[in-house]
Amino acid sequence: MSKKAMVYIQSGGPTSVINTSLYGAIREAQRHPEEIEGIYGSLNGVEGLLNDRLIDLGKEDDSTIELLKQTPGAILGTTRYKLPKDLHDEQYGRIIETLKKHNIGYVFVNGGNDSMDTCYKLSLLAKELNLDIKVMGVPKTVDNDLAETDHSLGFSSAAKYVANTVKEIIIDAQVYRRGKVFIIEIMGRNAGWLTATVDLLPEGFRPDLIYLPENKFDVEKFLADSKRIFEEKGHVIAALSEGIQFERDTSTARVDSFGHMQLGGAGADLARIVESRLDLPTRAIELSLPQRAYSFLTSKVDQDEAIACGTIAVQKALEGMTGHMIAIKRVSSKPYQVKYEPVDISKIANVERVVPQSMMIDDTHMAPSFREYCLPLIQGEIQVEYEDGIIKAAVLKKVPVK
């Protein structure tokens, strides 16, 4: 077998562990110097292949590679660029040119549904042109909406962040005798997995109301419930997915200088409705970017699995596999045990998995089966290295591949 180079692609939204999967792939590749002649990173996802912008990860210090495990984000840069359907499009010509120029035999795409579409197209391209290039996927998305895998890398850490941070907010929310209606907005356009994680909190630290986009959101019921709970407890904690749908009161919406309607986030808009309809003090809190990429609350389970998926993707590619994503299959919840299985990528690309109704009791509470599913994922803490009180992050030299 002739020596080939590998290229790693990070794609879609960042997470706490996308760089940890990269770490796993690099370390495994380093164990196979007889087969892998170069370990490259593609800058800004597939854009790096389109524009021949690759960096040589072999030129990075070993200490930098170690720090990848505590560096959130997407250190190679990422993209939401979608490749054309037609495999004869000139863009694919440019990609093949880059792959051939650098003698690349292994391509790894680390991403969510959309990115698995990129992965799928690249694998089809290699097959159609009979190129000796193996294309493998590594699952990732805090939304946890990838099909065919028990859960996605990055979700478990985001879940740990969301649950713990909401707990801190709830503690804060209770300090005054007369509190507010707190509306906490959590990521998830179509799938409410991340919002549901607040159900993992112990009693006394759990939101009063939980809203997932899987259910119809009833504003009137929400207002009635909020009023009742406020009268009982002096405050209300509602956790909701950014994707819940309700009629926005456009009469109070801002209009920008171009005449576009400027809606707030779901939480902010709902807070305005509570203020105007119930005349209660409110506070909308958007967990925003930190929930998807934050090093301090990385779940150890997530870290271990991210390393494993990166490692196994390289192993399988070296064995000759292509067009598959490494999926996580649960063997048991108690004790928590998983195995890793390659799954045909055509089954995953562009498919979205939402929270099943069986994991909900009603439209504001999760069922015990959700807890059984999710609790094992947020277990364990990682040790992180600080410098001057600030957690250290990897910084790449980014030496271009000539």
Add this chain to the structure above:
Amino acid sequence: MSKKAMVYIQSGGPTSVINTSLYGAIREAQRHPEEIEGIYGSLNGVEGLLNDRLIDLGKEDDSTIELLKQTPGAILGTTRYKLPKDLHDEQYGRIIETLKKHNIGYVFVNGGNDSMDTCYKLSLLAKELNLDIKVMGVPKTVDNDLAETDHSLGFSSAAKYVANTVKEIIIDAQVYRRGKVFIIEIMGRNAGWLTATVDLLPEGFRPDLIYLPENKFDVEKFLADSKRIFEEKGHVIAALSEGIQFERDTSTARVDSFGHMQLGGAGADLARIVESRLDLPTRAIELSLPQRAYSFLTSKVDQDEAIACGTIAVQKALEGMTGHMIAIKRVSSKPYQVKYEPVDISKIANVERVVPQSMMIDDTHMAPSFREYCLPLIQGEIQVEYEDGIIKAAVLKKVPVK
């Protein structure tokens, strides 16, 4: 000396370590059973004294007291209630009744400027009526605007949270080739201490622009700087205090059903201005409640000093001191060393300390002297105990004092 009870009051906004000062005070009181006959907590600040709502902290489990060190918020509940000026007001009669009923000889008020006003009034009251009651203050505020102390308890942990969280946001903000104008809103109405802490970040992870309320905010200059930086780097990171003043564009403001103008936060409103004037994508991120009370990023320096201030307040009261707050005085920055000194509370109540101009280079950058001042405060991490992946928090039994 006859045995007396003590009562502890938490007042104003919560922090990461207000319960840690309480821990220090409880542990010190337990070392003096011959002088202190009861360790009580006042529920919701001075409201507990007004309404005779005290709980017996001696009835709490030892493990609960230990957990106070990793429980943010204000476990006794707090208040923003301001006592009347006139010491002959009937409210003081009710307070004295509560103090006498429970044989209280020591009162501790843990709070910021407004709370030190409460502390001051109570100490005056005791003196005027010749009551054998010692009243001592423990400094606290994430705003760091208390006079006569090098810094306030709670600020150091908030600083560690803000700097580290902004670093994570900056990492996330850089993953796409074409980014956004990110506007990060940080607490601080009149004093910009907390916003300034982003200057502690290492190069490459520091915001491009920093705005404190101590300086006049120039919208036009901000827009010009944002445009220039976006063209250079593809994104902009601006960190600003919630208290910066600028003309809000009320033509695009929402009006609620009562006809009240609904302004957003400074960051959200500024983002709208950038969108409409520069036509650039923006994202406003409010660090919100977690920045003031979050257990995971508690500074070890803050924890140690919080315990020390609680401890020393009890010691000084037992020595017969009253009407003083335990201030932190810096002996040296390298190595970092402090001493604790009681300061007459009349010098502190209602006084506000802002960031001096000497700590700024210009209106968007901090001077090295700020770094020298602030960096020692965010050093050291605390070990926290988890249960099922969630950090444990103390829950009090709250046994009422009869």
